[in-house]
Amino acid sequence: MTHHDLLAPMAAAAQEVGELLLAAQRPAPVTSLDELARVYGALEAPAVAVMRRHLDALRPGVPWVDEWDSRAVLPDEGEVWVVDVVDGAVQFLQDLPQFCVSLALVRGGEPVAAALHAPVPGETYLAALGGGATRNGRPIAPSPKSDPAVALVATSQPPFLTRLPRAADEAGASLAAVLPCVGAVRNLGPTSWQIADTAAGRLDGFWEFGPDDANLLPAALVAREAGALVTDAEGRPWTAGADSFLAAPAGLHPHLVAALGRRRRAA
Template sequence: MQKEIDIPLIINAVKKTGDLFLPDFRKTAIPNTREDSLIQLNHIEERCLTLLQENLSDAFPDTPWLGDEFDFEEQQKPLGLPEYWLCDTMDGAVQYMQHIVGWTINLVLVRDGRPYFAVIYDPYAQEMFWAVEGGGAFLNGNKINPSAKTDATVTLAVFEYAYQYKKVEGLNKKIGNAVTDLLENFGVVRNYGPCGLQLAYVGVGRIDFFYQPDLDTYNWLAGILIAKEAGAEILTADGRSWTWGEDSLLVATPGVGQKFCVAKSETQLTQ
């Protein structure tokens, strides 16, 4: 395991990979069947992962590439390895296939059971978010910070949920209740799509509040490190400090998350 990492090398590898998809964006046919969607999705993932591995294997010859974003049992705790890559080959692949902007390449280096380095690249906007543990968060080389907004009437809150191959009993109701909580507390509520990009947007102050009431660790990790290093608060749905394996996530402008949790609890007590 390398103590020091070559950050420019990693960033260049991610940029090269993401930019590879720009020429075909909005040129391929939007899939009309599940089969066509899976074919396009598999092609995107294989192409992306292959290029990333080719560009990083010399610098990280002994660092494995692991993780399945749909294996929710695996996501409950770090893997028992000193160091490994977790890659969301295209966060927002559905948006890419639907000719909608916002798709990103997300990469996390997990070290000693914690996200140590993370990068989220938006090729269409040419925006590179990255952070290293204890070293701050950056957008295209400039240090970023969350919003200082405290007025709930103009707070932009977003909600997210994990895609499930199988129906999970009670999950839809849980998500619906979470959206209701947001609508009752904030002036603007949206869902933007790619998980990591939304969390990076909290870090840079474009989004003020992110809320997800179910487990989605691998989709969160890159954005969590970026938002945390930028200065956002990283909590669970009930206001506790988030740790790996929690089945909810709340990332917000400092102070806003805790205030929301208190207000939600008071509402539940009066019902």
Template sequence: MTELLDGVLAAVRETADWLAQRHRSEPLPAAGRAEAFAAFAAIDEPAAGLLRERLTALRPEVGWLDAELAGVVPDSGDWWVCDATDGAVQYLLGQPHWAVTATLLRDGEAVLAVVHAPQLGLSYTALRGSGAWLNGRPITPSARELAAAVVATSQPPAVREDPWALHRAGASLSAVLAGGVVAVRNLGPTALQVAQVGSGHLDAFWEFGLDGPNLLPGALIAAEAGALVTDERGAPWRASSTGFVAAGPVVHHALVGLLN
């Protein structure tokens, strides 16, 4: 599996290099949503095609799911779940907070993950049962207490269509801010932020709503690093869960308490 991880990382880096060469440092001058989507598709579709070609060459028998389009994660078989431009908004705004992600699923569980943010110099990798790494070095989550924690959150793309998740997103932000953390941030791609919990660059991340494909790569990286990855009540997280929490062991219990 280590050899496969090396191949996946190479494919992800090649895709990221292609995107970085076309990345503008200034915001895209798009006045409307349709114009912005068209400009992004012109970049994202070739990048996704390149990534798919490279990963298919590594494992031709593995199926393919687009992280942005996959609503349900299959519970059997081997599948790639990938996002060629995770952080589309940031990419279009000329910001560096975007990444390329690739995850290998086996019977509904992530067994290999890569999250590579080229303009931030961050390459996260993980293998189930073997650990997680940042730029080739083993990582561990922070041991900071809640009062010293910097935490992050985000919202799934379809959160406006889920009244429960929309309400919980707002209520939970108020609760966490009142709970005494140093700061709450949204630093771009969901997978990258969750991976940063694994390396201690963030102390915790939470989210409400269905977002399994986007959460899977970061969830494996954080869990293999030693963070606790659960739903909002502290139960084991699944791709079908409607709440998500990843945190260092010290912060996790307190954060789950605030969310409930």
């Protein structure tokens, strides 16, 4: 089975999980971290079961890691599924529409097939290594802009940023550095979906500080295959485990690298 052949069953898996999430009864707003963990765990369990059924049938014996495992257990060799059944869980629990299902098959630390599905708008991004990227079956490409003054860029942070004090500091400093250079900065929800929207030209760039492989790996493949540049904040090729991430079209990428570089001089 080629990388491209994997995309249809991966999309089916993501879409079935999405339907399950849409049908789930949203809980009342949680008021503590313990309650958050309990409520989310109850919502996540059936979604994980559906995803495991699909992936075990598609690639028998291939293990998978989720949002938390991938920080420490992403293997250097062999295949592994990297899955987030609810990227944007905070929004989902707040009854907001900005959440998605994301998954990638990763081989030797590099994503080779990826699917992202946003249940509320009913959109699906797909990408295979060397095969381009699509949204709902149509090829996508990044923004043609080269003037940062008219750029709409986005940023986000890994979950539970308080556990990553350096990333929190970098996030604040980078926002202060980028804001004066671009038209607008937004955080529009799930990390993976914002990167995919950058790949499709809806957004003109996306950056983040801190390790976040489960959210970054699927979307990084979509962005690369669409033709966006995917690097760290210093402009070096991005790899899993990196401390920063930047996706942008070629015309804006050097401007954003320069702006992010100014965060250090301002610190």
